[in-house]
Amino acid sequence: MATELRLPPLADTVTSVKLALWLKEEGQAVAAGEPIAEVETDKTNVEIDAPAGGVVVKIHVPAGTEGLETGALLAVIDEGVDAAGEAGAGADAAATETEAAPATEVKAAASGTATVSVASGATQAPATAAVDGPVPPASPLARRMAAAAGLDLGEIKGTGRGGRIGKADVERALAAAAPRPPAAVPAPEALAAAPAAGFHEEPLSAMRRVTAERLQAAKQTIPHFYLSVDCGMDAALRLRARLNERDPDLGLTLTDIIVRAAALALREVPAANSAWGDGAVRLFDTADIAVAVDTPGGLITPIIRRADAKSLRAISQELKSLSARARDGGLTPEEYTGGTFTISNLGMYGVDSLYAIVNPPQSCILGVGAARPRPVAASGGVEVATIAACTLSADHRAIDGATGARFLASLRTFIEEPALLAL
Numbered sequence: 001m002a003t004e005l006r007l008p009p010l011a012d013t014v015t016s017v018k019l020a021l022w023l024k025e026e027g028q029a030v031a032a033g034e035p036i037a038e039v040e041t042d043k044t045n046v047e048i049d050a051p052a053g054g055v056v057v058k059i060h061v062p063a064g065t066e067g068l069e070t071g072a073l074l075a076v077i078d079e080g081v082d083a084a085g086e087a088g089a090g091a092d093a094a095a096t097e098t099e100a101a102p103a104t105e106v107k108a109a110a111s112g113t114a115t116v117s118v119a120s121g122a123t124q125a126p127a128t129a130a131v132d133g134p135v136p137p138a139s140p141l142a143r144r145m146a147a148a149a150g151l152d153l154g155e156i157k158g159t160g161r162g163g164r165i166g167k168a169d170v171e172r173a174l175a176a177a178a179p180r181p182p183a184a185v186p187a188p189e190a191l192a193a194a195p196a197a198g199f200h201e202e203p204l205s206a207m208r209r210v211t212a213e214r215l216q217a218a219k220q221t222i223p224h225f226y227l228s229v230d231c232g233m234d235a236a237l238r239l240r241a242r243l244n245e246r247d248p249d250l251g252l253t254l255t256d257i258i259v260r261a262a263a264l265a266l267r268e269v270p271a272a273n274s275a276w277g278d279g280a281v282r283l284f285d286t287a288d289i290a291v292a293v294d295t296p297g298g299l300i301t302p303i304i305r306r307a308d309a310k311s312l313r314a315i316s317q318e319l320k321s322l323s324a325r326a327r328d329g330g331l332t333p334e335e336y337t338g339g340t341f342t343i344s345n346l347g348m349y350g351v352d353s354l355y356a357i358v359n360p361p362q363s364c365i366l367g368v369g370a371a372r373p374r375p376v377a378a379s380g381g382v383e384v385a386t387i388a389a390c391t392l393s394a395d396h397r398a399i400d401g402a403t404g405a406r407f408l409a410s411l412r413t414f415i416e417e418p419a420l421l422a423l
Helices: 090-097 140-149 167-177 188-193 205-223 235-247 254-268 311-326 401-416 416-420
Strands: 001-004 020-021 035-040 045-049 054-059 073-078 103-106 115-118 226-230 272-274 281-283 289-291 293-295 296-299 342-346 363-370 370-376 381-394
Touching: 020 140, 035 073, 045 140, 054 381, 090 188, 103 401, 140 342, 205 296, 226 254, 226 401, 235 416, 254 311, 254 363, 254 401, 254 416, 289 311, 293 311, 363 401, 381 401, 401 416
Parallel strands: 289 342, 342 363
Antiparallel strands: 001 073, 020 035, 035 045, 054 073, 103 115, 226 381, 272 281, 293 296, 363 381, 370 381
């Protein structure tokens, strides 16, 4: 009996994807629930599981195909055919799964990466590239890409948490290993007319392309306004130091504190926890805080669900896990879609203030700058305090200036009196 493998729905905001990599080839056996393909959305890579066990008898969409929509026919699996193509799959099916397939091209999982050819009759690359000594930590996708390309994981520098190797690290190694064509020698008159500076172009990843399109549309269509307050950070810094000293494994950050403070401020000013719709403003019941994370492939915003109901410890642990998997390309669509409010903190880069672009359909995004010592007036004199600028970018269709001002006042209270964060 033949079973069709179709592209399943991934998330409400994911409308089209790219088929990045086939994990099985025509003629190979696959078990029900076993990953058979990997697709690339604008934010991450997602494995597609086989709906039934059997043999892959036909692949309809080659690796590298873009613009696939939910329901697209990807492949056909026959439950009554063994790996040799004969009816009645038996014990030989498992053995056939390890045999070589006809000559194919194994493509890297993101656009613009090098293509690796597997010669006809050659043994299929193992699941993990062979290395001398301990195998370095790497994501499953990175291991498959390295194996297909014949790269030694031990020679690839991982940029993830604890040196973990991700997709982007393998792509850089592939690009470095790819042969470059010899440069053409221009004529003397062309040299005289050419600009002084050289350049090279890098293809956009799906993530960067979609991010650019959405932010361009947001800036052009959303009437932004900006409000900024200076928040005293000394009490929050003392709280962080005290909690981290008590529990060295906690690793509490200022971002964790700001996420909790923003969530509680949204509870007090629910109009800021909203989204613009066609003829109506949607007010959310919970504060689902999206936090901007910089990754090798571009910006992604994993979400802390119900941050207003979670402790600082829970927020800190969850944000660390989400950020690590975001940089490794391991988030599921449900982990980065559907937020109600966004925070972008660039203080760790020394940026004084940030006027961010609203992330539609949300009404607000909070930009956080560096916490720096500044002279401030106090008790008729001047003293030094640690101050950070917090700037709210808001959609004027959904909220007005007074609403934004009330939110920032509440945020500042929770940051400057962090004992309230335990409430």
